[in-house]
Structures are given as structure tokens and as C-alpha cells.
Amino acid sequence: MLAYAPWLCWVLPVIGALLAPLFGKIHPKLRDYAAVIMVLLGVIFAFSMIVDIWNGTAFLGTQWLEDSYLWLPIPGFSLEFGVLVDPLSVFMACIATGVGFLIMVFSLGYMKGDDSLTRYWFFMQFFIGGMVLLVMANNLLMTFIGWEIVGLCSYALIGFWYNKKNTIKDDQLGELSEGAYNSHCGMKAFIVTRIGDVGLLISIIFIFFFTSAAGAPTFNYQTLLTDFTWLGNLALVLNGGLMLLVLFLFFLGPIGKSAQFPLQIWLPEAMAGPTTVSALIHAAAMVKAGVYLVARMMPILLTGFLEFAHGAAGPTQTIILTVMPNFFLAVAVIGAFTAFMTATMAIAARELKKVLAFSTISQLGYMFLGLGIFALGASDAEGFIAATFHLSAHAVFKALLFLSAGAVLHTVHSKDMFDMGGLRKAMPITYICMLAGALSLGGVPPFVGFWSKELIFASAWHLATTAATSLIGTILLAAAAITGALTFFYTLRMIGLVFHGPQSRNVQDLERKHKLHEAPKVMWIPLGILAVATLVLGFLYPFIYMYFFGQWGTVYSSYIHLPIHLASLPTMYVEWLTHTFTSATYIISPTFLITIGVLLLGGIPGYFFYIRRSWDASRFGKNALHRFLYNRWYYNRALYFIFVRTGIEFSEGMYKHVEAGGIDRFNYAVAEGFQDLSKAFRKLQTGVHSWNMILLLIGALALILLLLFGGTFLAFFFP
Numbered sequence: 001m002l003a004y005a006p007w008l009c010w011v012l013p014v015i016g017a018l019l020a021p022l023f024g025k026i027h028p029k030l031r032d033y034a035a036v037i038m039v040l041l042g043v044i045f046a047f048s049m050i051v052d053i054w055n056g057t058a059f060l061g062t063q064w065l066e067d068s069y070l071w072l073p074i075p076g077f078s079l080e081f082g083v084l085v086d087p088l089s090v091f092m093a094c095i096a097t098g099v100g101f102l103i104m105v106f107s108l109g110y111m112k113g114d115d116s117l118t119r120y121w122f123f124m125q126f127f128i129g130g131m132v133l134l135v136m137a138n139n140l141l142m143t144f145i146g147w148e149i150v151g152l153c154s155y156a157l158i159g160f161w162y163n164k165k166n167t168i169k170d171d172q173l174g175e176l177s178e179g180a181y182n183s184h185c186g187m188k189a190f191i192v193t194r195i196g197d198v199g200l201l202i203s204i205i206f207i208f209f210f211t212s213a214a215g216a217p218t219f220n221y222q223t224l225l226t227d228f229t230w231l232g233n234l235a236l237v238l239n240g241g242l243m244l245l246v247l248f249l250f251f252l253g254p255i256g257k258s259a260q261f262p263l264q265i266w267l268p269e270a271m272a273g274p275t276t277v278s279a280l281i282h283a284a285a286m287v288k289a290g291v292y293l294v295a296r297m298m299p300i301l302l303t304g305f306l307e308f309a310h311g312a313a314g315p316t317q318t319i320i321l322t323v324m325p326n327f328f329l330a331v332a333v334i335g336a337f338t339a340f341m342t343a344t345m346a347i348a349a350r351e352l353k354k355v356l357a358f359s360t361i362s363q364l365g366y367m368f369l370g371l372g373i374f375a376l377g378a379s380d381a382e383g384f385i386a387a388t389f390h391l392s393a394h395a396v397f398k399a400l401l402f403l404s405a406g407a408v409l410h411t412v413h414s415k416d417m418f419d420m421g422g423l424r425k426a427m428p429i430t431y432i433c434m435l436a437g438a439l440s441l442g443g444v445p446p447f448v449g450f451w452s453k454e455l456i457f458a459s460a461w462h463l464a465t466t467a468a469t470s471l472i473g474t475i476l477l478a479a480a481a482i483t484g485a486l487t488f489f490y491t492l493r494m495i496g497l498v499f500h501g502p503q504s505r506n507v508q509d510l511e512r513k514h515k516l517h518e519a520p521k522v523m524w525i526p527l528g529i530l531a532v533a534t535l536v537l538g539f540l541y542p543f544i545y546m547y548f549f550g551q552w553g554t555v556y557s558s559y560i561h562l563p564i565h566l567a568s569l570p571t572m573y574v575e576w577l578t579h580t581f582t583s584a585t586y587i588i589s590p591t592f593l594i595t596i597g598v599l600l601l602g603g604i605p606g607y608f609f610y611i612r613r614s615w616d617a618s619r620f621g622k623n624a625l626h627r628f629l630y631n632r633w634y635y636n637r638a639l640y641f642i643f644v645r646t647g648i649e650f651s652e653g654m655y656k657h658v659e660a661g662g663i664d665r666f667n668y669a670v671a672e673g674f675q676d677l678s679k680a681f682r683k684l685q686t687g688v689h690s691w692n693m694i695l696l697l698i699g700a701l702a703l704i705l706l707l708l709f710g711g712t713f714l715a716f717f718f719p
Contacts, residue, residue, distance in 0.1 A: 001058075002048040006067055006083035009045040009093050010132035012038050017125035024118040035121040036104045039128055043101045046093040046132070049085055050547070058085045059551050063222045066138050077216045084138035084221060086555075087548045088388070092135035092292050095392060099284035099399045100128040102526040106403050107276045109522040110410060120160065124280065127153035131285035135292055139219035140204045143296075147200070147257070147289060151193050154286050157277040158270050159186025171631070172640045185272035192266040196256020200293075203250035206242075210234050221296065225556075228304040232316045240319040247327045250297070258290030258364045261338040265636050267361055271353040271415075275406030278353055282360040283399035291367045291391055294331065299384065301327075302375050303557040309378075310559065325376065329472065332372025336479040339365030341633065343486040347493070348629035351415040352405050355494050356398070359441060362483060363394045366456055369480060373459045376469055380462060382563040385548060386455035389541060393452040396537055397440035400530035404434035407519035407527070408498060414506055417494065422503035426516035431499050433527040438495050440534040442488035444599060448538035454580055456480060457591040458563075481598050488602030493617075496610025542572040 002008075016038030023031035052058035058065040068082025083089075104124065111120060130153060134146030164178040173184065204219070210230040211218050224230070234243035254260070259267035267287070271278055281287060301324065308320045339362045346358035367387045374383025407430045412420055424431045440447035443454075460480055463473030503511070510516060518524065546569075549562055564575050583589045609617040620626050631637060 001052045001085075002045050005045040005048050006085050006136055009042045009049075009097060010129045010136060012041045012045070013097075013125045013129035013132070017122045017129060020122040020125065021118055024121075028117065031118060031121060032108060035125055036101070036108065038125060039097060039101045039104050042128065042132065043094075043097040046090065046097045049090045050094065052085065053087050053090055053547060054550075056550065059554075062554065063226075064551075064555070066222065068138060077212075077218070079141065080139060080220070081142060082138040083136045085136075087550075088292070088295060089136050091388070091392070091544075091547070092288070093132050095288070095395045096128060096131045096135065096284045099395050099530075100131075100280060102529060103276050103279050103284065103399065103403065106279075106406070106523050106526045107274075109520045110276055110406055111274060116160070119156075120274075123153045123156045123160075124277075127157065127280060127285055131289065134289055138221060140207065140221070141219040143293065144201065144204060147197065147253070147293075150286055150289055151190065151197065151257075154193075154270070154281060155186045155190040157186075157281075158189050158273040159183045160273050160277065162186075172637065172644075182272040185269035188269050189266040192263050193256040196253045196263055199249040199256075200253025203246045203253075206234070206246045207250075221300070225300050225303065228307055231301075231304045231320070232308070235316050235319040235323065240323040243319075244323050244327065247301075247324075248330070251294070251327070251331065254290030254294050254368075255334070256290070257293075258287045258368070259361045260290070260334055260365060260368060261341060262635075264338060264342065264361050265632075265639060268354050268357045268632075271351065271357050275353065275402060275409060278357075279399050279402035279406070282356070282402060283395045287360060287364055288391060288395065291364060291371075291387070294368065294371050295384070295388055295391075298331075298371050298375055299556050299560075302378065302560070305375075306378065306557050306559040328372055328375035330372075332369050332376060332472075332476055335365040335368025335370075335372055336476050336483075337365070338362070339369065339483045340479050340486070343483045343490065344629050345632050346490040347486060348626050350417060350630075352408065352417050352420070352494065352498065353402070353415055355417070355490060356401055356405060359401075359487070359490070360394075360398060362487065363390070363398070363441075366453070366480065366483070367391055367394075369476060370456045370459060373456075373463050373473075373476065376472070377459070377463055377466070378559075380459070380563060381549065381552065381560050382455065382462065383459040385545060385563070386452065386459050388548065389455060389544060390452035392544070393440065393448040393534075393537060396530055396533045397437040397447070397449055400433060400437035400527060400534060401441065403523070403527055403530070404430050404437060407523055408434075410519060410523070411516055412507060412510060417497040419504050419506035420498045421501045421507060422499070423507065423516070424499040427499075427518050429518050429524045430527065433524070433531040434499075435495060436531040436534050438491045442491040442599070442602070443484055443595060444488075446538060447534050448536075449534070450595070451538040451541055451580070453484060454591060454595055457484075457594055458579075458589075461591045461594075477594075481594055484595070484598040485602035488599055489606040492603065492606030493610045496606070496613075500611055501613055542569055542576050545576070546572065 016035055019038075020031055020035060023034050049058070052065070064084060064086035066082055066084050068080040070078055071081040072079040107120075107124070111117060114120060127150060130146050130149030132146075134143050134150060137143040137146060159182045162179045162183045164182065166178050167175055168178045168181055169175050170181055173181065176184075207224070207230065208217050208219055210233050211224065218224070231243070234246060237243070252263075256263045267282075270281055273281075305320060305324045308317050311317060342358045342361040342365070346355050346362065349355045349358060367390055370383045370387030370390065372383070374381065374387065377383060407427065408420065408423065409415060411427065412423070414420070436447065440449035443449045445451075457477065457480060460473060460477035463469045464477050466473065507516070519527075545564060546566060549566060552560070552562065564572065564579060566572075567575070579589075581589050581592050605615070608615040628634065
């Protein structure tokens with residue numbers, strides 16, 4: 001790797017962010033191109049680390065390379081500031097910087113002429129730097145610092161256009177200015193994700209202090225893997241209750257950041273920001289942080305689980321074998337339910353970016369499903385590679401879809417898909433690129449989405465065909481398959497409404513004003529690169545597999561078996577293709593047949609309703625089911641009613657009846673009483689000097705009498 005690459009891949013974008021205001025003062029073009037170059041340098045340093053992972057020089061025999069410095073020396077322990085060079089951290093750093101760089105290039109055209117570009121470039125670079133810090137950190141505390149940087153930048157970028165004055169109407173908020181709506185969306189994202197962040201921080205503190213039994217308290221990932229005393233001590237408190245609580249509080253952070261049920265409500269509103277921001281949040285940063293953290297901790301937890309399972313029998317073993325599978329199951333079930341729930345919402349959404357937002361939540365659910373299956377299988381790493389490979393696939397095709405959507409919005413000046421239509425001829429490059437992303441999202445071979453989803457189906461199939469987990473495996477497989485069919489249906493709906501069929505009235509009006517044209521080259525070149533990547537990336541799976549699992553057995557646990565044996569690349573390709581399309585029991589792999597069935601189930605109605613238009617889809621917009629899905633299962637509305645509207649009404653009632661009607665009225669009554677009393681005493685102040693002297697003498701006489709006879713008086717009444 002290049003010198004200091006683990007540090008510079010995230011430090012350089014942060015430095016670029018800090019220099020953006022200065023460069024803006026010197027010259028706007030210097031500010032713009034410097035931002036792109038700083039992220040490009042981050043890409044170069046991040047990708048240089050792949051060589052050390054591939055050839056094994058970053059592996060030190062028993063653990064991966066770390067570089068850390070003493071941060072805060074505290075008696076009893078020391079806080080370190082360090083980076084970890086291992087397959088997962090480098091993989092995520094390459095995704096964040098690589099996709100982030102293409103988004104930055106696209107921004108040169110998309111954001112051209114914006115009045116607040118200095119602020120935009122600052123937060124975009126800081127966002128990328130914070131995300132790479134998050135994934136490169138060698139300990140939980142540093143990860144949490146990057147986690148909060150990402151949350152802060154998302155708040156600023158979602159509400160970026162806070163000063164827009166035009167009036168819009170929202171289902172929950174009514175009529176308001178677009179700037180106020182954007183600010184509301186940014187604040188909504190910030191508050192909802194903070195709920196998960198608080199749970200995550202509490203769990204990190206618990207883990208930190210429970211590691212003290214194994215030595216000095218630590219946040220370090222590799223140290224947590226070397227001694228599982230902390231896990232055993234957690235299990236003995238409240239008969240496993242504390243351990244389960246800590247694990248669920250930890251998972252609450254990824255639930256919030258990756259927008260999983262029940263904290264998924266913020267992500268559709270994140271579309272209020274510029275489309276480039278949406279692409280960065282959904283493809284390369286923010287939502288991937290939650291998946292990364294679960295992928296980071298799940299092998300550690302599973303290795304600890306297997307260590308206790310194969311260890312000496314006792315109360316600790318019994319508790320861990322009882323409690324931890326419940327957590328693993330919760331990860332899988334929440335992922336599967338979120339994937340299905342939001343896929344149904346995407347079917348009814350009207351806004352192009354919101355369809356993609358619901359799609360993101362759904363695909364993130366697939367990733368959590370894969371990680372949950374990995375832990376539930378307890379002896380097979382297939383779910384882990386399925387989730388991480390789908391993460392990389394999603395980063396590519398979702399960035400492509402969002403940037404393509406940005407090109408469309410840049411042309412038609414509307415978010416509503418029913419204001420589009422017939423754009424295929426006017427925007428052929430954007431159409432081809434977005435179609436490649438859509439087919440990848442739908443899981444159509446040979447695009448990368450097919451290979452990654454096929455792996456998730458395969459891992460669920462293996463869980464379903466194992467006697468001990470057959471029921472839950474069957475349910476999870478069915479949920480994944482149904483979600484896949486819904487995904488392909490709404491994907492074709494999106495492509496059909498935007499590019500096929502007759503032109504909408506909005507497009508016709510724009511055509512009369514000026515001829516619609518393709519996006520500028522600086523915008524469609526990144527689209528072309530990503531479109532090619534959706535085709536190429538799927539065939540790199542054996543490389544990615546060897547990259548991840550080359551040292552797996554040494555680092556984690558020999559109990560966790562690999563689905564494909566590590567061998568030479570030609571052998572790996574043969575075994576991979578055989579594993580995908582055939583099985584030992586069947587001529588054709590059951591999961592490949594499931595994939596074909598999913599594509600037919602979702603593709604046939606999608607094609608005839610929205611591409612060919614031979615079936616009428618208009619009647620579906622008038623039934624109760626469509627209203628239910630369009631209103632997001634009324635879940636968002638219910639939360640607004642409980643926590644927003646009810647909260648506002650409660651605060652208004654408290655102000656009216658308690659503060660204004662009670663406390664303020666009492667204060668006014670006391671003030672008025674003292675005013676009346678002062679007015680009564682004021683009558684004694686006549687201004688006549690002789691009368692004042694008489695009153696002074698009376699007062700002095702009263703004081704003398706009090707001093708002389710006060711004790712006798714008190715003794716008489718209080719003997």
C-alpha cells in the first residue's frame with residue numbers, strides 16, 4: 001500500500017472540507033475541482049490497500065495490521081486512536097471513496113450555479129471522510145466518532161436547500177415553503193437516527209466495562225475477538241437478560257442508520273436534499289454504516305457463541321446458547337420484514353426518488369437478512385459473503401439509479417413520475433444507464449444484482465433444508481423471494497413511467513419551450529462507468545470471495561465453514577458457477593429456479609402494465625390497498641400523530657392551562673397583590689414632615705415596647 005494509506009484515505013477528504021471555504025475565496029473553480037481531486041486521492045490511497053490484503057502482507061500471522069496512537073492516557077486504561085487494515089475495512093473504504101468520487105464528478109454538472117456550493121463541497125467531503133473514518137477505525141469509540149460525523153453531515157445535506165421559498169404541500173405537514181419542508185426532513189433524519197445512536201452508545205459503554213474482567217477495558221475489535229470473558233460475564237447478569245439488552249441496544253444503532261423497521265421513516269424524507277446527496281447517502285455512505293457495523297461485530301459474536309458451544313458445559317454455556325440465537329433471529333427477521341414492507345410501499349410511490357428510497361431500505365433489509373442467516377447457520381459463512389457482496393452490488397447500481405434519476409430531474413424539473421414519460425428518445429444514454437441499474441436491482445442475469453441476490457437465496461435455502469432451522473429458514477426464504485418479485489415489478493413500473501409510454505403534459509410543455517436533451521458529459525460519464533460496473537462486478541465474485549476468506553479460518557473460527565473451497569482462480573470460477581446453477585441433489589439449483597420464478601412473477605405484470613401498456617394500471621390507484629401502500633402502511637402517519645401532533649397539542653395545552661392559565665396567572669395575582677399593598681401603604685406617605693416625624697416616633701416606641709415586653713408576651717401565649 002502507499003505510505004500512510006489507512007490514514008490518508010479519510011484524512012485527505014477532511015482536509016479538503018476544511019480548505020473548501022479558503023479555496024472558495026480564491027476562486028470558485030479551484031474550490032470545485034479541489035474537492036473532486038481530494039476525494040480522488042482518497043480513492044487512490046484506499047485502493048492501494050487491496051494489494052496488501054490480497055498478498056497477505058497486512059496479515060500478521062494471527063491478526064490484521066493495526067496502526068494506533070495513544071489518545072487519552074487514563075489510569076487503568078488508555079484510549080487509542082487507530083486504524084485497522086483488514087478485508088472488511090478496506091472493502092468499505094474503497095466503496096465509500098470510489099462511488100463517492102463518481103458522485104463528486106457528477107456534482108460538477110448537477111450543482112453548477114448553486115449559490116451555496118462552498119457549503120455543499122464542505123459537507124460532501126466531510127461526509128466521505130467521516131464514512132471512511134468509521135470503517136477504517138480499529139475500535140468502537142473511533143467508529144462511533146465517524147458514525148456521528150456522518151449523522152451530522154446527513155442532517156446538513158438533507159436540509160441543504162433550506163431557503164427555497166416556493167410553496168409545496170405535504171401529506172403530513174400541509175402547505176409550507178419548500179425550504180421549511182427540507183429543514184424538517186433534515187431534522188427528522190437527525191432525530192430518528194439519534195434514537196439508534198443513543199442505544200448504540202449505551203451498548204458500547206457496557207461492552208467496554210465488561211472487558212475489564214479479561215484485562216484492561218478496551219474498545220478494540222481484535223481484542224474483543226481474542227478473549228470472550230466479557231461475553232460470559234454479560235451472560236451471567238440477570239440470567240442473560242443484560243446480554244440480550246446490550247445486543248439489542250447495539251443493533252438499534254444499525255437499525256437507525258440503515259433505516260430498518262421500526263426506524264425506517266427518515267429515509268424517504270432524505271430525498272429532500274440534492275440528488276447527489278441522496279446518491280451518497282444511499283449508495284456509498286450513511287445507510288451502509290449500519291450494515292458495516294453488524295458485519296464487523298457479527299463474526300465476533302458468532303465466534304464467541306461457537307467457542308462457548310464447544311466449551312465446557314455450565315450455566316454460562318446454557319445461557320449463551322439460549323439467548324444469542326434470539327438476537328441472531330431478530331437480525332434476520334427485522335431484515336426480511338423491512339425488505340418486504342418497503343418493497344410494497346415502492347409499488348405505490350409517485351416520486352421517482354422515493355421509489356429509489358424505498359428500494360434502498362428494502363435492499364438493506366436483504367443485507368441484514370443475509371447477516372442474520374449467517375449467524376443462525378452457525379457453521380456456514382455463505383450468508384456473510386452474500387450480505388457483503390450485495391452491499392457492494394447495491395452501492396454500484398443504486399448510485400447509478402440515483403444519478404440517472406438526477407439527470408432526469410435535471411431535465412424535466414419534477415420529481416413526480418407521472419410528470420415524465422416518453423423520455424427514452426430524448427435521453428438515450430441516461431435511459432440505457434438507468435435500465436442497467438434497474439435490471440441489476442431487479443436481479444436479472446448477468447447483472448451484479450442477480451449474483452448477489454442468488455447468494456442470499458442460497459443461504460436461506462441452506463437454512464431451510466437444515467432440520468434444526470427448517471421452519472424459520474423456509475419463512476425467510478419465502479419473504480426474500482416475494483420481496484424479489486415485488487422489486488422487479490416496481491423496477492419495471494419506474495422505468496415504464498419515466499421512459500416509456502406517451503409524454504406527459506409536463507414533458508410536452510417543456511418540449512415546446514426548448515428541445516429536451518441528454519445531460520452534459522460531466523454527468524453521463526459517471527453513469528456510463530457505473531453501468532459498465534453493474535455488468536463487470538458480478539463476474540469478480542471469486543476474487544472478492546478469496547479477498548474476504550483468505551485468512552478467515554485463522555482470524556475467526558475453524559468452526560465456520562466456507563461454501564466454496566479456496567483454490568486457484570480457474571477452479572474457483574468452476575466451483576462458483578457450479579454452485580450457482582446446479583446442486584448435488586438436483587440438475588438445476590433450486591435457488592436458481594426460485595430466481596427465475598421471482599423474475600417471472602414480478603416481470604410479467606410489470607412488463608404488460610408499464611412497458612408494453614397492454615394492461616390498464618390506472619384502476620389500481622383508486623382502491624383501498626393502493627391507498628394503504630401509498631400512505632406507507634399508515635405507520636409514518638401514526639408516528640406523526642403520536643409523537644408530533646399529539647406532542648404539539650399537549651405542549652399547547654400545557655402552555656394554555658398550566659403555564660399561561662396557572663403559573664402566569666398566579667404570578668400576576670401575586671404582583672397585583674403587592675401592588676395593592678404598596679398603594680395602601682403609600683397613603684401613609686403624605687409628604688408632610690411633621691406627620692412623618694410622628695410616625696417615626698410611634699415606630700421607635702413600638703420597637704422599645706417590643707424589646708422590653710416581647711419575652712413576657714411570648715411566655716404568656718406560649719407557656
